[in-house]
Amino acid sequence: MNRSAPSTVTPLTEPPVDTEEELQARVAWHYYVGNLTQQEIAHRIGSNRVRVNRLLAASRESGMVQITINSRLAPCVALEEALAKRFGLEAAVVVPAGADTESNMAAIGIGAANYLSRQIETGQTVGLGWGRTIRAVLRAMPQRAYGPLAAVSLQGGLSHCPSINTFDIVSDFANLCQADGFLFPVPIYVSSQAVRDTLLQEDAVRETYERARQSDLAVLTCGDLTESLVVTYGINDPQQVRELERAGAVGDMLGHFMDADGEAIDHPLNRRTVAVTLDDLRKIQRVVLVSGGAKKFAVTRAALRGRYPSVLVTDEETAQRLCEEP
Structure with a gap:
């Protein structure tokens, strides 16, 4: 008697919800x-155009969608040349200004990412600053292996910062570029200059510090006195911010507070900062400053006057103001 093998029935399951x-x-x-309109997409997913617009914005913000435009706007090119000539820069990258602070930062990030992807070379040590603007750069960078590469933090971190920390920046860059990461395992501000000097004698800290000072390429931003993460979470003391203002500070770079001409101000906080110094920056072969927007204008100008960056990445409106000022 022939008996057929029992059949196995796999129950159908509902597809997982997106x-x-x-x-x-x-x-x-x-x-x-697919070149569908937002209305067509809304119909497909059973939603509305407002939600589709928000989902598209979120995909760009998260870095899921990275946009490259293979064209250069003539007015931006003219401003790039004017900036380079006026401030003695090796190069400048100018992007059209965004409609608000966040979109402006994202646009500058895209411009910087496009520039960096052409400049990074095998064997380099890339020094990295910190901040929302640098995060925007990393979100726009393509994932790519460059060969042996080192990524090193240019400054210490913060014990509390809910949005982003220096460790995240180095880690994210290392993952994107398959690089070795090196961190400053100390806070950016310590209790005294003596503590700072002692920390820099520790082997792990000193090795990172020396590696950072010898970076082939540095990528950083600068912060104003109102919204920068250093001011908000590193200082977190309105009285001390007012003292910095009275001492002539217009903002900071790597936690070092500068006056309008880009010189470090005479303030105890600057002597307690664990980071590559402003003088060290001048010795790095290529320093890319990524900064723009109205609130950062004064500190961006100060960095240029101090001749720290060799490359500036900014927005069209900031570039125009920098070129028009006497």
Whole structure:
């Protein structure tokens, strides 16, 4: 008697519900690859145009979608040349200004990422600053292996910062570029100059410090006295911020507070900063300053007057103001 093998019936299961990230990817694909309108996408996903617009914005903000525009705007090119000539820069990158602070930062980040992807070379040590602007740069950078590469923090970190820390910047860059990461395992501000000097004698800290000073390429931003992460989380003391203002500070670079001409101000905080010094920056072969927006204008100008950067990446409105000032 022939008996057929018992059949196995696999029960049908409901397809998993899209997560928010999957929905962002689906919407981005339909919009950028499928060329559907936002209204058509809204119909497909059973939603509305407002939500589709928000999902597209979120996919760009997270770095899921990276935009490269293979064209150069003539007014921006003219400003690049004017900036380079006026401030003695090796190069400048100027992007169209965004409609608000966040979009402006994202645009500058894209401009910086495009520039850096052409400048990074095998065997380099890349020194990295910190801040929301540098995070925007990393979000726009393509994932790519450059060969042996080192990424090193140019400054200490913060014990508390809910949005981003120096460790995140180095780690994210190392993951994107398959680089070895080196961190300052100390806070950016310590209790006294004596403590700072002692810390810099510790082997682990001294080795990172020396590696950072010898970077082939440094990428950093500068911060104003109102919204920078250093002011908000590193100082967190309105009275001390007022003291910095009275001492002539217009903002900071790597935690060092500068006056309008880019010189370090005479203030105890600057002597307690664990970071590559402003004088060290001048000795690095290529320093890329990524900075723009109205609130950062004074500190960006100060950095240029101090002749720290060899390359500036900024927005069109900031570039125009820098070129027009007497």
